[in-house]
Structure formats: C-alpha cells, structure tokens
Amino acid sequence: MISVIIATYNGEKYIQKQLQSILNQRKQPDEVIIRDDCSTDNTGNLIKEFIKENELSNWSFETNVSNKGYRGNFNNLLSLVNGDYIFLSDQDDEWLPNKIEKMVSIFENNQHILALNGSISLIDGHSHSIEIIDGKNMYNSNFYFSVKKLKRLNQIPLSDLVISNVTPGCAMAITKNLKEMFLQSYNEMIPHDWYLNMIAAIKGGCYYLNEPVINYRVHSNNAIGLSSAAERGLKAKLKSFDKEERIKNFQMQIDAIDKLTIDFANVDIKTKESQNYLKTRVAFYKKSTFMNLLKMCKYKDYQERTAIRGRIWDLVLALKIDSLAYLLDRRA
Incomplete structure (x- = not known):
C-alpha cells in the first residue's frame, strides 16, 4: 500500500499545482491524507474543490482544530497513515511523474532501505527552472555534502546527518517500520524529515537517490538551504x-x-x-x-x-x- 501525506498552511498560490502533480503520477497512491494547519487564506477550499472535481474517494482532507506547526502537523499525519511506503509532500512543489513509481521500485528491490531521499531540481514561482552550481563536494543543489563521489544509490551514515540533512522532506519516502519507530521517539525538537533520516541511518537504512524526483519551488517562504547573503x-x-x-x-x-x-x-x-x-x-x-x-x-x-x-x-x-x-x- 502506498500513502501520501500533505501538510498545508496558507498555500493557496501553489497548492493546485502540487496536487495535480500527485494526481499525474504514473503509479497512483492508495491513499492521500491532507491536513491543513488552520490556514487564513483559501487553501482549504481549493483542496476540497480539487478532490471533488476529480472524484478522489481515496483522498481525505481535514483542518486541524488548532495550529500545530509544520513539525506537529507532519507528526500527526504520520500517526494517521496506513501505507507500507509513505511519501511526504509539501504544498508548493511539483512532483516529477515517475517519482512514486521509481522510489517504490527501489524499496521493493532493496528491503533494507527505511528512508529513501530523492534529489531535487529547482524552480521559481513561475515553474521556470533555476540552475545553480554545486559547491565543492556538494550535491543536490547544495543540500548534501559528501567527500565521497556519489553513485546512483548511496547509503547515508549518521555522521553525515549530524550537521545537515540530505534533502528536503518533500523529496523523501519512508517505510511503515520507520514510521513506527519515529512515532515512539519523536518530540519535535528537530524537523521531522531530518529525524526520520537519523533513525534510518542508525539502522543502516538511510539512502540517497542521486536523481531528481521533484521540482522544488524556491520562494521567500521556503528557501531552505539557499542563501542570498553571500x-x-x-x-x-x-x-x-x-x-x-x-x-x-x-x-x-x-x-x-x-x-x-x-x-x-x-x-x-x-x-x-x-x-x-x-x-x-x-x-x-x-x-x-x-x-x-x-x-x-x-x-x-x-x-x-x-x-x-x-x-x-x-x-x-x-x-x-x-x-x-x-x-x-x-x-x-
């Protein structure tokens, strides 16, 4: 069973493109669970309209009773999900059509993998490609540092994750077993995706796929890992x-x-x-x-x-x- 969880908050500008990119997947998820964190814009209505217009009976949407913050929202979403393979989604990116198909295939052929992190391509607010030069020993649009030259599929040691994460959580997928371990330990002290990778690395099951799986949108509210200060x-x-x-x-x-x-x-x-x-x-x-x-x-x-x-x-x-x-x- 394949699940997708989506956390939203004031994302009306890009949410429809994100949802459409999930609906366009070659391999469809069995369930999509969306929780809105008390948005003050039109995000909730847009999601409900999208589900209704596309007759998505396996998609569910609710608004949280109170604002949980993104860590709390994803924590709650993971407690609700049922899939053997779980994909995390933000509200403003665009998934490549083969994301689920490609990553599930890797999981099925590598049973020891607990967390699979895909690479990203960058886009701007108009969905135009952004090209940047990776720094020395940097990969994945400067998100990931590795002295060792990367292959297509790479195991990530915990020591690499102490200082920084591998990729944004919206490019990762996890197994049901990892989800259970996470729910028993997580206290929101660190971003959920980073903590998931750390647990997986301790168990020898954290991996990075050196191929893009999403178009990661860069704008003023989410430019994680990118800085104009230089x-x-x-x-x-x-x-x-x-x-x-x-x-x-x-x-x-x-x-x-x-x-x-x-x-x-x-x-x-x-x-x-x-x-x-x-x-x-x-x-x-x-x-x-x-x-x-x-x-x-x-x-x-x-x-x-x-x-x-x-x-x-x-x-x-x-x-x-x-x-x-x-x-x-x-x-x-």
Missing part, C-alpha cells in the same frame, strides 16, 4: 547574522543525537566526532575568541565542509568586526 554586502550580512539562532539550531542537533542514543543505540565514533564538532561551534558562537576558533579548526568536519568564505566569516567573528559594525551602525 551576494549581499558585509554590513547586510552582519546585520542578518543571528548568533542566538545559530546556537539554538546547533544545540537542537546535538540534543537529537543524544536522544537517538538513548532511544535506539550507541552512535559510532565518527558520529560522536561530528557531534563534538558542533559543540565546539556552539562554544565559538557563545564566545568568539581565537582560542575557540582554533579548537573548531582542528576538526575534520570543519576542514572539509567550511569553504573559504565561511572561514573568513569565522575570522570576522573572532576579530569582533561584527560588534564594531553594530556600533558604527548605531552611531550612523
């Missing part, structure tokens, strides 16, 4: 940099690994090393000294992942240029 001036970047937010996010990742260790198994040495690197980065953001910068630079993760621009930025923080720019801005 193209802006130093002053603008300094003003936009939020140390407290960075500390909060990195600490969230550190805590997630600790929880996984308690709930499932002890993590490997490489994963622990990556976790320790994050702790060192948190220490650097809390106290941006040259001593803490040197400690951070010793880690292999820093040496491999941090581009020249990032190293210059860390030096800016250590030199307290950010504080100086803030004072000058106040005096201006």
Whole structure:
C-alpha cells in the first residue's frame, strides 16, 4: 500500500499545482491524507474543490482544530497513515511523474532501505527552472555534502546527518517500520524529515537517490538551504547574522543525537566526532575568541565542509568586526 501525506498552511498560490502533480503520477497512491494547519487564506477550499472535481474517494482532507506547526502537523499525519511506503509532500512543489513509481521500485528491490531521499531540481514561482552550481563536494543543489563521489544509490551514515540533512522532506519516502519507530521517539525538537533520516541511518537504512524526483519551488517562504547573503554586502550580512539562532539550531542537533542514543543505540565514533564538532561551534558562537576558533579548526568536519568564505566569516567573528559594525551602525 502506498500513502501520501500533505501538510498545508496558507498555500493557496501553489497548492493546485502540487496536487495535480500527485494526481499525474504514473503509479497512483492508495491513499492521500491532507491536513491543513488552520490556514487564513483559501487553501482549504481549493483542496476540497480539487478532490471533488476529480472524484478522489481515496483522498481525505481535514483542518486541524488548532495550529500545530509544520513539525506537529507532519507528526500527526504520520500517526494517521496506513501505507507500507509513505511519501511526504509539501504544498508548493511539483512532483516529477515517475517519482512514486521509481522510489517504490527501489524499496521493493532493496528491503533494507527505511528512508529513501530523492534529489531535487529547482524552480521559481513561475515553474521556470533555476540552475545553480554545486559547491565543492556538494550535491543536490547544495543540500548534501559528501567527500565521497556519489553513485546512483548511496547509503547515508549518521555522521553525515549530524550537521545537515540530505534533502528536503518533500523529496523523501519512508517505510511503515520507520514510521513506527519515529512515532515512539519523536518530540519535535528537530524537523521531522531530518529525524526520520537519523533513525534510518542508525539502522543502516538511510539512502540517497542521486536523481531528481521533484521540482522544488524556491520562494521567500521556503528557501531552505539557499542563501542570498553571500551576494549581499558585509554590513547586510552582519546585520542578518543571528548568533542566538545559530546556537539554538546547533544545540537542537546535538540534543537529537543524544536522544537517538538513548532511544535506539550507541552512535559510532565518527558520529560522536561530528557531534563534538558542533559543540565546539556552539562554544565559538557563545564566545568568539581565537582560542575557540582554533579548537573548531582542528576538526575534520570543519576542514572539509567550511569553504573559504565561511572561514573568513569565522575570522570576522573572532576579530569582533561584527560588534564594531553594530556600533558604527548605531552611531550612523
């Protein structure tokens, strides 16, 4: 049985294109469950009209009693779904027609896979293709870092997931077994898709398909993994940099690994090393000294992942240029 779950919130602009791309799949899902998180626009009505016009008796739609946030909404959706293979969907992308067919075939031929992450192609608000150049050792429109050259199908170790996820959740599918493990452990401390991949990696079943399965729409509300800060001036970047937010996010990742260790198994040495690197980065953001910068630079993760621009930025923080720019801005 194949299931699709869709979380929506104020998505009236693109929701019909998303739904149509699912309806256009060569291999159709057995059930589609949609939950709207108390939208204030016309999202709910558009979904109901789409289901009615296309006579989709195996599609269900309801509006949440209260706003759960996207993590809570997906958590609830996973508790409702029945499929052996479960596809996660956002409200504003466009699936390629062979997405379900291709990914289900891989699951059926590789029974050990628990989470399968597809690659993405980027589109803009008008569904026009966006071409970007992947950075060094970067794949999947700069979402995924790998020193090792990727094949078509690649196993993802937990150590790769400590620092960043593989792909947006809207390009992934999971098995029923992984869903059950997730529901027993998830506490919304980290995005649901990332946590699903972490559990799968602990069990040796997290994989990345190095082929596009969706057109991922980039707009002001969802540009995860893409930043225009590099193209802006130093002053603008300094003003936009939020140390407290960075500390909060990195600490969230550190805590997630600790929880996984308690709930499932002890993590490997490489994963622990990556976790320790994050702790060192948190220490650097809390106290941006040259001593803490040197400690951070010793880690292999820093040496491999941090581009020249990032190293210059860390030096800016250590030199307290950010504080100086803030004072000058106040005096201006």
